[in-house]
Amino acid sequence: MWNEELNAWTLNFNGRVKRASKKNFLLTAEKGNRAMDDFPDDTVFMRFGKMSKTRFSLDFRYPLSPVVALGIACTTFAKKMVVT
Secondary structure, three states: OEEOOOOEEOOOOOOOOOEOOOOOEEEEOOOOOHHHOOOOOOOEEEEEEEOOOOOEEEEEOOOOOHHHHHHHHHHHHHHHHHHO
16 A cells, blocks of 8 residues: 555555565455455455564465465575575
8 A cells, every 4th residue: 555654655564574675575366356256355365574684474374375375485585596
């Protein structure tokens, strides 16, 4: 959502994420996706964000499994791993 104080787009992590990072993201279903009709439009299926310099938080829910959620989260580091 747009934050008037910051004059920027922000994500609501409900206090779970402590630091700004380009790796922070929320995963939601696309509006109009018939496979997700059982969930409200604003359902967050995965939340990934930076807690400190070396710690990240990963929250997920059904229909994601732990392995799938971890795989998605690991893709945020893929480019950096290729460079170093």
